[in-house]
Amino acid sequence: MLMSSQALRYAHQLLDARAQSKVIPRISESEPLSVEDAYEIAHNIRNIRVAQGEQPIGRKIGFVVRKNWERYGIIDDARIPTWAPMYDTTVRFAEDNHGLQSLTGAVQPRIEPEIVFKLGKTPAPNASLEELADCLEWMAHGFEIVVCPFPKWEFTVADSIAAFGLHGTLIVGEPHVLSSASRHHLPQILASASVSLSCSTESASVLRAAGFCNDEMDSPLHALWHLHQLLQKQTRFRKLQAGEIITTGTWTDACPIEPGQTWTTAFSGVTLPGLTVSFV
Template identity: 55%
Template sequence: MLTPTQVTTYADQFLEARAKSTTLRPFPANAKISIADAYQIAREIQAKRIAAGEEQVGRKIGFANHALWNKYGRNAPIHELIWTPLFSSTIRFMDQTHGVQSLAGALQPRLAPELIFKIGQTPSPDATVEEIADCLEWMAHGFEIVVCPFPKWEFNIADAIAAFALHGAFLIGEPHQLASTSRHNLGSILANTSVSLSCDSTLLSAGFGSDFIESPLHAIWHLQQLLKDQPDTPTLQAGEIISTGTWTDLTPVKSGQTWSSAFSGASLAGLSVSFID
């Protein structure tokens, strides 16, 4: 277990690297940083950001797509879900289905098509998947710009947790209010939904709701279970927005490109984004 001084030192290092867009080395093996240690660092970062005046608006889920589990992990594959707080400073709601996003300061940026939900009612810590669905207010499609401070995108799970779960920024499309009938069948609907991702009109990848831990809705349930095991962190609350993870592999992006998405199986409009310096 890390000492409070070590936690603060690591938190300051990650905050400074993010502010200055500089790279970091992953935790050395002899440091023996556990997942619990990494979440301690993340909580310290969270506290410092709130003290600096940032507004926490929700949480981001990472590594909920089990089809990608064997693709990431420096010493061992990452086979479990992680999370990080989301702040208003890194989120932008799009006025239309096309947006423009600067990549200035983004380290090794990649793109992730995601679904985002807003919690309308606080679910019980022991809520079932169906009960969590009943607590959801709306659903939206979004693009996450994922960033990595570690050279060559090589990291272990503790590194990813401490590094803001690799979150850079979010572009969120129009929210769709969820009717009671939609919430009732949401898990099965999303499990049978697919999304395609194209760059400059060339199809590059596709992903499926069934690639998640059952579905993106189930990812929220798994997050709630994880939070129950972190006594220093509150479980899900009304008003939070929750991003549920990427549907496709994380694809490198650069200035001058235009990326677009399209859904099949769910009544969600695709989005497009043009990247600039």
């Protein structure tokens, strides 16, 4: 278990690496780092960012949809769900589902297509999956730009939690307000959906990835339920609240991105428009 002074020191190291856009050795190289230690570092980071004027407005969820996480360079068990705060400085909305995003300062950036929810009501502590769905105001498609301060994208799950959950920026498309019927059938709707991810440059356009939820138990809604359950046990963090924006994990492998590229998605099986973002 890290001492509080150590957790604070690592929090400042990670914030400095982010501010300076630099790569640093992963924390777990220098000493054992548990998931509990990582959330203590994350809590320190949150307090520092709030003191500097940033406002937490939601959460990002990671490592929920089952896939070959070893491709990311993860060197331990990635089957546990994780989360990190998102801020008013890291979440933006695309106009007409088109966006322009600078990659200046982004360290080893990659792109992830995700489903984003907004909570219209605060869920009860013991909310079921159905009751949690009833708390949703809207869902949208989003691109999360994930970044990694560790060499070659190699880290443990605890390292990733400490390092902002790898969250860089969330770009949210047009919200789709959910009717009562849509909320009731949301797990089934999302379980039958799929997404394609394409990259265009001046010379070519290429399909880079495609993804889907494996079943209802692997859906974005189930990821939200896992987060809600986890937060009941984490007394240092605020529970989910009405108004929060939650991005629920990537549907494809995270693809490296560069300036000069335009990335586009298309959905099938769910009434959501695709999203197009150009990077500079």
